[in-house]
Amino acid sequence: MTKQRKVVYDVLLEERDHPTAQTIFERAQNELSSVSLATIYNCLDALVSHDVVKQVNIDREPSRYCANLCEHGHFHDQSTGDIIDVKFKPDVDLTQFLDLPQGAVIENLELNIKGFLKQ
């Protein structure tokens, strides 16, 4: 892993709030003062393609990034814009809730939930 990728990855581990590339760029400034936003995107692409980081896409908003490698879903709080990791309960087989085509083998399941948190 290059130093730049390491810094980008550390930024993602430090604050697990699913930042955008722009936010990661700003947070990485302390460690990499001369880094460009394009380099940040390159690092993120590499980390995503190596399955170390997940890219989270919501509608047409800028992609967000997640370093949580446990299988999980994302809850998008519509009132704050926060994205919160949602763990799957251990004994639940999510495929039981889906009317999948016959013979379907799931390789990757993404769960995105939109809503808000009642006060």
Ligand SMILES: [Zn+2]
């Ligand atoms: Zn996540």
